[in-house]
Amino acid sequence: MPTHQIENAILSERAPVAVRVTGEGLTAVMEIDGHDVSREVVAYSLTHRAGGVPQMVVELSEHSTAGGVFDGLAHVAIGEPPDPGPVAAAFLSVISAAELEKVALTRHDLLDGRPHELTRAMLAVLHEWALGQWHMAEPRGGD
Template sequence: MTAPTPPSLADEPRAVRITTDGAKATVTVDGTDMSKTLAGYTLEHRAGQPPMLVLYPTPNHQAAFDGLAHVVIADEPDPGPTVAAFLRTVDPVALERAALARDDLDGTRHELTRAMLAQLTDWALGKAT
């Protein structure tokens, strides 16, 4: 028998209020201002479901919302350092060679840049093209 899961903010919808001027946001959950403890949030709303507010340490997003939402504390780190670490491993010679060998080069302006970005995306997704 497994131990019961401790309660979380996501168990029941919470009263949420978000106001922002585009640079700074005020986020309150159940009347408690959480703004000083947040670096950012994501608000998602799908048809037929209550909105979901995800709180995590990323730059603030411009938004406005006042209503009930499920609230989840994200454990996803900022992807920036991971992306930077990946890019530091890229061999520029191999990148150029792979980009020039792609079959989606179209002869238009900036085709090599587009091909390099597509190649980096493929490599990041584990595609060996």
């Protein structure tokens, strides 16, 4: 993912440049200093404290070619998304192996007799738990 060094991305000594974000349903058109960068951006956040200059953090797509466009802009910081590894490790460290096995074995909707069914069932349960779905699915009719 394209990224710039912080000293190049946060330009506190230069004047901010024009930023325009126009919502269009579930998408938005983003212009920075007159350049449409909508297709280059996968996420952004904008913060503005009273009396301060707005700050925008822009996350570029992996295939972005607009790296040079982000020179200045309301003190722009271009960064990469955080590594999910530490969060996943913290989540897994509090999982009880016995409880995971018990829940997976009672989930008849996930046990289909194919190879590795218990492992697939455990992964499905972990996925549900990671999404906050802590309840056990009710067995489907006759299962």
